[in-house]
Amino acid sequence: xxxxxxxxxxxxxxxxxxxxxxxxxxxxPETLYKRLSILVKGHDKAVLDSYEYFAVLxxxxxxxxxxxxxxxxxxxxxxxxxxxxxxxKKHRVQYEMxxxxxxxxxxxxxSSTAAVYLEYVQRNLPEGVAMExxxxxxxxxxxxxxxxxxxxxxxxxxxxxxx
Amino acid sequence: xxxxxxTRAARVRVGKGDKLVxxxxxxxxHHIGHRKGWLSLHTGNLCGEAGAAQRAxxxxxxxxxxxxxxxxxxxxxVVLKRRGNLLVIxxxxxxxxxxxxxxxxxxxxxxxxxxxxKCPVRLELxxxxxxxxxxxx
Numbered sequence: 303x304x305x306x307x308x309x310x311x312x313x314x315x316x317x318x319x320x321x322x323x324x325x326x327x328x329x330x331p332e333t334l335y336k337r338l339s340i341l342v343k344g345h346d347k348a349v350l351d352s353y354e355y356f357a358v359l360x361x362x363x364x365x366x367x368x369x370x371x372x373x374x375x376x377x378x379x380x381x382x383x384x385x386x387x388x389x390x391k392k393h394r395v396q397y398e399m400x401x402x403x404x405x406x407x408x409x410x411x412x413s414s415t416a417a418v419y420l421e422y423v424q425r426n427l428p429e430g431v432a433m434e435x436x437x438x439x440x441x442x443x444x445x446x447x448x449x450x451x452x453x454x455x456x457x458x459x460x461x462x463x464x465x
Numbered sequence: 466x467x468x469x470x471x472t473r474a475a476r477v478r479v480g481k482g483d484k485l486v487x488x489x490x491x492x493x494x495h496h497i498g499h500r501k502g503w504l505s506l507h508t509g510n511l512c513g514e515a516g517a518a519q520r521a522x523x524x525x526x527x528x529x530x531x532x533x534x535x536x537x538x539x540x541x542x543v544v545l546k547r548r549g550n551l552l553v554i555x556x557x558x559x560x561x562x563x564x565x566x567x568x569x570x571x572x573x574x575x576x577x578x579x580x581x582x583k584c585p586v587r588l589e590l591x592x593x594x595x596x597x598x599x600x601x602x
Contacts, residue, residue, distance in 0.1 A: 343511045401512040429546040430506030
């Protein structure tokens with residue numbers, strides 16, 4: 303009776319395969335990406351630096367190879383306005399908006415890896431920072447370009463060439 | 466009459482020494498990015514991004530709304546953060562009101578603002594015994 307009570311709650315006899323509802327398995331071949339280019343823009347350079355550390359660490363933990371981390375120069379948008387409401391054309395005020403960039407390039411990803419990495423990295427995007435993603439797909443050469451055209455045409459007889 | 470040679474934007478003028486000034490108000494706008502941070506964080510002002518004017522309007526409305534909902538309690542400027550659709554409002558309050566009334570005001574502000582702007586709004590508060598002085602001007 304004690305043995306029966308101990309085995310009552312345990313799943314010794316059931317043989318259900320453990321399927322995680324979050325993981326989906328499909329038989330389609332995965333699209334491969336040669337390069338995944340992530341451009342991050344922000345006003346604060348310190349925020350972008352810490353985000354770069356976080357993104358590179360995440361890529362390394364997931365086993366994604368980082369091609370390079372590029373830091374393009376900042377763009378400053380400046381405009382000059384009149385200081386006063388009515389007259390005083392000689393007195394102006396100048397404002398500027400600085401945008402810092404950071405480009406992260408990852409190479410050789412599958413579509414599911416790219417989806418997971420991008421979702422993780424985008425959920426943790428700090429406020430005030432924008433991101434643009436460019437993916438370079440690898441595709442097989444289409445059938446009609448595989449062989450050169452001059453091999454497929456019927457051979458022209460040499461008698462016609464002689465004038 | 467000619468203009469005065471000094472700019473007066475967002476600067477606290479020197480007085481007798483009895484006026485309490487917080488770190489935020491003590492620094493002039495040309496210190497933003499160097500000694501000050503940003504009060505409202507969104508992507509509207511970045512190169513190639515749109516929506517700057519709408520965000521600015523929303524920010525002004527939110528600051529006035531919060532100044533009115535918590536009368537006399539705001540210790541410093543409100544920090545607004547936008548993550549995707551979510552709007553996070555970080556405010557620093559004094560301890561004049563008892564906590565049940567504070568909770569009611571928080572719920573009221575959150576529901577009203579989320580219905581008004583059609584986006585999730587989260588209000589994160591911190592209470593401080595008194596305004597933190599940086600200088601007395």
